[in-house]
Every structure is written in structure tokens, then in C-alpha cells.
Amino acid sequence: MAPRGFDPKAVAGKFPEPERQVQVLVIGAGPAGVAAALAAAEGGAQVMLVDENPVDAGLLGLDTPLYYGARYTGAVQSRARMLEQVFAASPLLETAFEAGVQIELGVSCWGAWVGGEGLISLPGPVAGLSDGERAWMVGFETLILATGARDVVFSFQGWDQPGVMGAQGLHALVKTYDAFTGRRLVILGSGVLALETALFALANGLEVVALVEVEPQVQGPSPLADQVRATGVEILTGSAPANARGGLDGVESLTVRAADGAEREIGCDTIVQAISLTPVIELLGVLGAETAMQPTLGGHAPVTLDGTTTSLPNVFLAGDVAGAPGGSWLGDDAAVESGRRAALAALGRPFAPSDALKAPAATHQVPSIDYQQAWMRRLLSMNCAQVLICQCEEVTREALLAVRQPAYLGPPSAGMARRDFATLLGDGPANQDQIKRLTRACMGPCQARRCREQVALALACAGNESAARIPLAGYRAPVRPLPLSVLADWEEARAMSSHWDVWLGIPTQWVPYADIGTDRELLHAGVLGGGPDE
Amino acid sequence: MTDGAEVIVVGGGVTGLSTAWWLARSGIDVLVLDKGVIGWEASGRNGGGASHYHSPLFHEEQALWPQMDDLLGYSTEYRRERVIFATTEHHLRNYHQMADACRTLGYQVDDLAPDEVREMVPFAGDNVTGGIHLRFGGQANPQRTVQAYAWALQDLGGRILQHTPAMRILTAGGKVTGVETPRGVFACDHLVVAAGPQSGLLAAQVGADLPLAMARAEMIVTEPGPLMAIGGVDGNGLYGRQTLRGNLAYGGGPHEWVEVGQSGPRARPSTPLLRNLARRVAELLPGAAHLRVIRSWAGVVENTPDGRPVLDRLAEPDNLTVATMSGVGFGLSPATGRAVRDLVLEGRCSFANLEKLSIRRFAGMAADWREANGWLPTTHAQARADMRA
Numbered sequence: 001m002a003p004r005g006f007d008p009k010a011v012a013g014k015f016p017e018p019e020r021q022v023q024v025l026v027i028g029a030g031p032a033g034v035a036a037a038l039a040a041a042e043g044g045a046q047v048m049l050v051d052e053n054p055v056d057a058g059l060l061g062l063d064t065p066l067y068y069g070a071r072y073t074g075a076v077q078s079r080a081r082m083l084e085q086v087f088a089a090s091p092l093l094e095t096a097f098e099a100g101v102q103i104e105l106g107v108s109c110w111g112a113w114v115g116g117e118g119l120i121s122l123p124g125p126v127a128g129l130s131d132g133e134r135a136w137m138v139g140f141e142t143l144i145l146a147t148g149a150r151d152v153v154f155s156f157q158g159w160d161q162p163g164v165m166g167a168q169g170l171h172a173l174v175k176t177y178d179a180f181t182g183r184r185l186v187i188l189g190s191g192v193l194a195l196e197t198a199l200f201a202l203a204n205g206l207e208v209v210a211l212v213e214v215e216p217q218v219q220g221p222s223p224l225a226d227q228v229r230a231t232g233v234e235i236l237t238g239s240a241p242a243n244a245r246g247g248l249d250g251v252e253s254l255t256v257r258a259a260d261g262a263e264r265e266i267g268c269d270t271i272v273q274a275i276s277l278t279p280v281i282e283l284l285g286v287l288g289a290e291t292a293m294q295p296t297l298g299g300h301a302p303v304t305l306d307g308t309t310t311s312l313p314n315v316f317l318a319g320d321v322a323g324a325p326g327g328s329w330l331g332d333d334a335a336v337e338s339g340r341r342a343a344l345a346a347l348g349r350p351f352a353p354s355d356a357l358k359a360p361a362a363t364h365q366v367p368s369i370d371y372q373q374a375w376m377r378r379l380l381s382m383n384c385a386q387v388l389i390c391q392c393e394e395v396t397r398e399a400l401l402a403v404r405q406p407a408y409l410g411p412p413s414a415g416m417a418r419r420d421f422a423t424l425l426g427d428g429p430a431n432q433d434q435i436k437r438l439t440r441a442c443m444g445p446c447q448a449r450r451c452r453e454q455v456a457l458a459l460a461c462a463g464n465e466s467a468a469r470i471p472l473a474g475y476r477a478p479v480r481p482l483p484l485s486v487l488a489d490w491e492e493a494r495a496m497s498s499h500w501d502v503w504l505g506i507p508t509q510w511v512p513y514a515d516i517g518t519d520r521e522l523l524h525a526g527v528l529g530g531g532p533d534e
Numbered sequence: 535m536t537d538g539a540e541v542i543v544v545g546g547g548v549t550g551l552s553t554a555w556w557l558a559r560s561g562i563d564v565l566v567l568d569k570g571v572i573g574w575e576a577s578g579r580n581g582g583g584a585s586h587y588h589s590p591l592f593h594e595e596q597a598l599w600p601q602m603d604d605l606l607g608y609s610t611e612y613r614r615e616r617v618i619f620a621t622t623e624h625h626l627r628n629y630h631q632m633a634d635a636c637r638t639l640g641y642q643v644d645d646l647a648p649d650e651v652r653e654m655v656p657f658a659g660d661n662v663t664g665g666i667h668l669r670f671g672g673q674a675n676p677q678r679t680v681q682a683y684a685w686a687l688q689d690l691g692g693r694i695l696q697h698t699p700a701m702r703i704l705t706a707g708g709k710v711t712g713v714e715t716p717r718g719v720f721a722c723d724h725l726v727v728a729a730g731p732q733s734g735l736l737a738a739q740v741g742a743d744l745p746l747a748m749a750r751a752e753m754i755v756t757e758p759g760p761l762m763a764i765g766g767v768d769g770n771g772l773y774g775r776q777t778l779r780g781n782l783a784y785g786g787g788p789h790e791w792v793e794v795g796q797s798g799p800r801a802r803p804s805t806p807l808l809r810n811l812a813r814r815v816a817e818l819l820p821g822a823a824h825l826r827v828i829r830s831w832a833g834v835v836e837n838t839p840d841g842r843p844v845l846d847r848l849a850e851p852d853n854l855t856v857a858t859m860s861g862v863g864f865g866l867s868p869a870t871g872r873a874v875r876d877l878v879l880e881g882r883c884s885f886a887n888l889e890k891l892s893i894r895r896f897a898g899m900a901a902d903w904r905e906a907n908g909w910l911p912t913t914h915a916q917a918r919a920d921m922r923a
Contacts, residue, residue: 005909118792440779508841509842510841
């Protein structure tokens with residue numbers, strides 16, 4: 001046996017030890033995350049709790065991480081004021097602080113790694129954090145993800161203007177930021193999510209004009225629907241949003257089309273999409289944890305036996321990230337309970353499995369991925385081929401399903417004009433990542449938060465396939481869009497820079513062919529590949 | 535036997551697809567088998583560069599790329615020329631040597647003073663030490679190119695079966711007779727193995743020793759910025775380009791050695807290395823440092839012990855041709871496909887000497903060559919111990 005060699009160009013040994021090390025790192029300071037952090041601290045652990053709120057105003061404009069629909073006041077520009085507001089909006093944060101939890105507000109987690117298949121070179125489990133000015137790494141022993149759920153949103157005529165937003169976006173702007181500018185709302189959907197959103201809006205002094213539901217029946221439980229109706233709010237079933245008209249400040253009305261084709265224009269300044277939530281699993285994707293389509297939990301969700309553990313031994317779930325039952329939220333009590341379970345699991349202590357995810361609200365019809373698809377099918381039938389399905393890359397529904405090349409490539413060739421989604425289906429099952437590469441749908445700066453789910457749903461509808469069978473379009477770090485200068489490792493260790501090479505640094509790889517086997521070969525070796533920096 | 539073709543190509547990456555397309559252009563009935571989706575591995579996850587002066591296929595690469603959109607009938611987003619510039623004297627020396635090598639081959643390269651670099655590359659900053667302007671080469675969109683090959687192949691009657699891994703090469707009487715897959719057996723007169731990381735295990739089934747070590751490499755992508763006149767701009771230890779949409783896509787830096795079985799890479803994680811890439815892009819293009827990074831990706835490439843391709847028709851079975859580009863396959867693919875077509879149909883390449891890319895150079899290679907090179911998956915702790923030793 002030859003002695004074991006060492007490849008100075010390989011990454012092993014080059015990653016620095018993280019700047020900070022904590023026992024338990026909790027991402028997300030909603031009710032579940034705060035409860036997890038508090039319980040872990042009370043259990044004796046050293047805990048860091050990270051939450052990205054207040055989100056940088058530039059990201060709010062990109063509807064990242066939630067669909068805010070540009071319905072916020074200028075107050076969001078003032079970071080100091082927003083920090084106070086976010087802290088005040090969650091009284092439990094103070095309790096957690098007093099219990100010794102280190103709280104980092106306005107800090108996003110853009111990546112997390114625990115090693116595993118194809119990645120054994122890290123010094124240990126590590127998360128990438130950023131406050132928008134700089135990025136840094138924090139090592140952890142266990143990670144609790146309490147990243148919540150976000151809105152599944154749909155395109156219709158006029159959806160790409162201020163005033164069209166998601167239910168979670170509304171909650172964040174009203175409750176967490178106290179910076180919502182809308183007054184008069186139409187809500188899309190009639191499940192628990194939509195009904196509770198209506199009551200939430202009313203309780204906060206907002207006007208709710210109507211709920212719009214494409215299905216013939218109200219989706220949520222009757223008592224809840226009655227409660228909403230009792231306030232004078234109409235629930236228009238069998239109806240769909242046909243056209244949001246607006247001006248410089250965005251939405252001014254929504255035209256609703258009934259099943260019989262009759263149209264009615266409703267004055268409103270905000271259209272809240274409350275059709276379904278989907279778990280925020282992007283960090284699980286980066287971590288390499290198993291996820292799967294779970295039709296009753298809002299879409300792709302972590303694979304978990306008990307609602308708390310994941311396929312990775314040191315990563316745990318708290319709250320809606322484990323699955324949005326029936327496309328809705330768990331509710332604060334269940335979220336707190338799930339946070340406590342996650343803390344016990346993270347500390348290696350016994351915990352009872354969650355039953356919230358096993359039998360979600362068995363008393364009424366549970367909206368599933370089929371319900372999302374019903375919405376998409378109805379919207380696709382409304383003759384809106386020119387509606388943008390991907391706002392960042394300006395891809396229309398028609399262009400998506402024609403698999404049309406982007407406009408900057410000019411008119412399609414004769415061959416290209418013959419190709420569309422149907423011809424691709426002839427080659428194999430629908431694959432969203434493949435369509436993305438060809439059309440650019442989902443490739444923009446919002447990192448597909450506004451279009452990922454609806455593109456999958458549209459492909460499913462066009463292919464006469466269940467949306468449950470469309471593979472997830474992959475998630476990649478950084479899961480928040482961060483400037484090069486912010487993400488950069490300006491303090492790069494010498495171990496990383498001293499042998500940096502353009503490619504693999506195999507000395508013989510770039511020797512010009514004619515010189516291979518001649519005495520000129522040595523002249524080239526180790527130089528043309530870039531060679532060491534010094 | 536369920537089906538078959540005159541030539542079966544195992545591997546729907548750029549090398550395999552280009553080969554199949556060239557064969558179909560010659561009227562050959564060809565079938566491509568891919569374990570998953572075409573171009574899913576390194577073929578769709580690379581920098582898109584097309585200026586490989588070190589390769590015997592270089593001249594053909596340069597001759598073909600400007601014609602590829604027309605030949606294929608689909609856009610590859612190919613754009614001509616390349617600017618490489620440095621922010622250190624060390625890199626500048628390297629780039630000047632690269633320029634000399636290209637000039638020796640008869641290609642025009644202009645040396646650029648710092649001001650000239652800044653004029654051509656509006657994002658460049660005060661830290662430029664100089665650069666070179668390749669009046670040849672260029673870059674294309676890997677993902678669009680993969681699909682262009684596939685569609686062009688289909689337009690000529692060629693077939694592609696996705697989600698159809700080659701499990702076993704069938705032989706009889708010293709000849710390949712077909713390929714066994716989960717969808718049944720496909721018969722062929724000639725087999726091309728262009729299966730990237732899985733090529734070594736497939737070659738081993740017919741007794742051929744194709745030593746390969748697999749590594750993961752990473753790239754980052756920003757949101758779109760204003761379009762530069764030349765998209766092929768790199769340097770500062772990076773390879774990459776500005777896409778026609780305006781995104782900056784760059785890679786480089788250390789790789790991780792990984793194990794890959796016959797079913798292919800099981801994971802392609804991108805890592806915190808994206809911070810080191812971000813730093814180098816921000817240094818190279820300070821005027822673009824405000825652009826937001828929106829994605830990263832990683833690809834797994836196979837590497838031969840000398841880092842050079844194997845393009846060879848075996849002595850036995852003599853109806854099997856091996857094509858691995860040792861991790862540098864995208865840009866050369868138009869030429870590689872033509873060369874492999876020649877090997878399959880004529881037994882030798884009609885336009886380039888490929889003798890030094892023969893599989894025979896690895897005959898008698900020690901079984902533990904990867905360990906001897908340190909080309910094995912290595913933990914942080916092990917590497918730190920090795921560094922100290």
C-alpha cells in the first residue's frame with residue numbers, strides 16, 4: 001500500500017471554526033420558536049434564538065420571506081423603530097431573554113449544514129447568519145427550525161400590483177410590524193386559514209368586504225363560517241378573482257366571476273390570498289433533510305415520525321414548519337406545545353409525539369393539495385394566458401406552458417416553436433427544475449417565493465397530473481437573497497486562500513496537448529491551472 | 535430483448551448527447567439512456583466556458599461553437615470572446631502564460647492594461663493589475679445547451695429514455711450485445727459509455743480499468759445586473775460568466791472528494807464555500823458587489839489520475855467506446871461528440887490526434903491510487919492532522 005497522500009487543493013481542513021458556538025440554535029421567534037428556546041434554556045442549555053424580523057425593507061419589496069404585497073408604511077424603513085416594534089409584539093421574547101436566551105432579531109439564517117452524504121469536510125454543524133450588513137457562521141450542537149409556513153399564492157389578472165398579498169404577510173404587517181396600510185380587504189379562500197384571517201382583520205379594525213371561493217362549498221367548519229357571516233361579510237362560493245384593477249397605489253377593486261359567468265366588481269384596496277399555507281422547508285433542503293409531498297399538510301413538508309424529529313439526528317422541528325395542517329396554521333397553543341417538544345428532543349429527553357399533524361381537524365373537510373390545484377385549475381380556465389406567473393422573470397402562464405425561451409433570446413427557432421410542455425411530457429414526467437431552466441420561471445431574486453407552488457400546480461393541471469406528483473423544485477443556499485459584499489468572507493483564513501485554485505488543481509490537467517510527454521510538460525504543470533495564490 | 539438501436543449511448547450529459555446527435559447526423563439509429571433527467575449532473579451545473587486551449591479538440595471547439603445554434607436548430611445562448619483579468623501580479627503572470635499558449639496555437643489574444651480592463655468590464659475596480667482578451671472562445675448556457683442537443687437529436691429521429699439507468703452491460707463472444715435496465719434489455723451493435731462518474735463502474739463490467747475519482751465543485755449566482763458587452767469575464771481564481779439575462783455565475787476554489795456508486799451522486803450539497811466565492815466575485819467586480827446572491831449549486835465531476843479525458847474505443851470488446859472528459863466536458867462537447875462519433879464509426883478521430891487520451895495509459899495503475907493522491911473523502915479533523923504532519 002502506498003502511503004496516504006494529502007490533496008492540498010481539496011476543501012477538507014479549510015473551513016474555519018465558526019465564530020460562535022451554541023448548544024441549541026433556534027431559527028424563528030414565532031410562538032413555537034420562542035417556546036422552544038425558553039424550554040431549552042430552562043432545561044439548562046445555552047440557547048441562541050434567531051429571527052429575521054424586522055426584515056430589511058429591500059427584501060419586503062421582494063416579498064421575502066412573506067408575501068407582503070407592498071402594503072406597508074414607511075415605518076419599515078426605520079430599523080431601530082421596527083426592532084422595538086417586533087420586540088414589543090412578542091411579549092414572550094422578554095421572558096426568554098430573562099431566562100438567558102440569547103436573542104438575535106433582524107438576523108436571518110441563510111443556510112445550515114450538519115454534514116452527511118457528500119459533505120464530511122465541515123468542522124461541525126454550522127449555520128450562516130446575516131444582519132444584512134455582514135454574514136457570519138455559528139456552530140451548534142442541535143438546531144430547532146421554527147421557520148413557520150408561508151402563503152401559497154396564485155396569479156390572476158392584476159395580481160402583480162401593490163395590494164395583492166398573502167395571509168401570513170398580512171399577519172406580519174398588522175401584528176408584528178404595526179405597519180399595514182390597507183383598509184378594505186377581499187380575502188381569497190374559505191378554509192380555516194381564510195376564515196381566521198377574516199376574523200383577525202376585523203378584530204384589528206379592518207374592513208372585510210368578501211371572501212371568494214372557487215369551490216361550490218365553504219371549505220372551513222360551519223361555526224367559523226357562521227361567525228364570519230354574522231359580521232356581514234359575504235362568502236362568494238363558486239367564484240374566482242377575474243381581474244384586480246388599480247392605479248398608482250395598487251389595487252382599487254376586484255372583479256369576481258361567479259360560476260355562471262356573471263361578474264361583479266368589488267371595491268377594495270387589498271386582496272389577501274388565504275388559500276393555503278405551505279411549510280417553510282428551505283433550510284431543510286439546504287441541510288439535506290428528507291422532505292416529501294404531504295397533501296394534507298400544505299405541500300412539501302419534512303419527513304417526520306412524530307412532528308418533531310427529522311431525518312437528521314441533530315435537527316428538530318417546532319411549529320408550522322413540520323406541516324401546515326389543512327393548509328392552515330397550528331394555532332398558538334399547539335405551536336407552543338410543539339416548541340416545548342422540540343426543546344425536549346434537542347436536549348435528548350423523552351417527549352410525546354404530536355397528534356396535531358396526524359388528525360388535523362377531523363371534524364370538517366380538510367383542504368389538501370387537491371384544493372390548491374382546484375384553485376389553479378379554475379384560474380387557468382379564465383383565459384388569462386398573458387398573466388405573469390413569475391413576476392421576477394416576467395414569465396406568463398402561456399410562456400410557461402409553451403416552454404417558451406425568454407424574450408432576450410429573440411424569436412424562437414422553427415424547432416423551438418414546435419416544442420412545448422406537452423412534447424417534454426413525452427420525454428418523461430414533469431420536472432419543475434427542468435422547466436425552470438428553459439423558461440426561467442422561478443429563477444428570480446424572490447427565490448420563487450411568489451411562484452414556486454403555483455408553477456408546480458400549473459404544470460400539474462396542464463399535464464393532467466396530480467400536483468402531489470410534481471417533484472419539488474430544489475432549495476439552495478443562500479435561502480435569503482444577500483449581496484455579494486455581505487455574504488463574502490472578508491476574514492478568510494489562510495488555510496482557504498493559500499491553495500485556492502480555479503479548478504481541481506491537478507497539475508497535469510491543463511498541459512497543452514502537444515506538450516504532453518515532452519520536456520515542456522513540467523513548465524506548465526501547476527501554473528496554468530491557476531496555481532497557489534502565493 | 536425489448537428494443538434496441540445501432541448505437542446506445544449511456545449517459546445523457548453533454549458528452550453523451552452530443553455524441554448521439556453527431557451519430558444521428560450520420561444516419562445512425564441511436565438511443566440515449568439516462569439514469570434520471572438529461573443534463574441533471576455536471577453537464578447542467580458548470581460555468582459554460584468554451585475556450586480549452588489545452589485540448590486536442592480545441593480547434594474543433596472553436597470552429598463549431600459559432601455554428602452550434604444553427605446546426606442544432608435551438609439556442610445555446612453562445613456568446614463569443616472572453617476577458618480574463620487579475621487583481622494580483624501572481625494571477626496576471628498566469629494569465630499571460632495562458633495567452634502565450636493560445637498564441638502559439640495561432641489564436642489572437644490581446645494584453646489589457648488596467649484601464650483597458652475597466653473600459654471593457656464596467657464592474658471592474660481600482661484593484662485590477664491587468665488582463666487578457668481572448669478574441670476567440672466564449673460561453674454558453676449549459677442547461678439550454680443540454681436541451682438543445684436533446685431536441686436536435688430527437689429531430690433527427692434519435693431517442694432518449696430518461697429514468698432508465700444502465701445496470702449491466704451484456705456481452706457475448708467478446709462483443710457488447712446490449713444493456714440491461716429496469717425497463718428491460720436494449721440491444722445494440724455499439725455501446726458508448728459517457729456516464730460521467732458512473733463510467734468507471736460500467737467499464738469495469740467489461741474488464742476495462744478506467745480509474746476515476748469523484749469530486750464536488752460549487753458555483754454561486756447573483757440576481758441580474760446590467761449587461762456587459764462581453765459575458766465571458768472572469769479571473770481572480772474564478773471561472774464563470776455573466777448570463778445573457780444579467781446574472782453573475784461563478785465558481786472555483788477547493789473541491790470535496792466524494793464517493794459515487796453506480797446509481798450516481800446521492801447528494802450535491804453546496805456549502806459555506808459560497809462565502810469565499812462571494813468574496814472573490816466582489817473583489818473581481820467591485821461595481822457589482824451590491825448584487826444579491828440568490829442561488830448556489832454544486833456538481834459532481836469525475837476525474838482521471840492525470841486530469842485528462844479518456845476518449846477511446848476499447849480493444850476488447852471493440853464495440854465499446856469510452857468517453858469521459860475528466861470534469862472539463864461542457865465547452866468541448868460539440869467537438870467531443872464529433873470525435874466519439876468518429877471513433878464509433880471509423881475507429882479513429884478524423885480531425886484530431888487522440889492517442890494521448892487512450893485508456894491504455896492507466897494500465898497497471900495501482901489499485902490504491904486515490905489513497906496515494908489523497909483523493910478520498912476526508913474529514914476536517916483528518917485533514918487538519920495531515921496539514922500538521
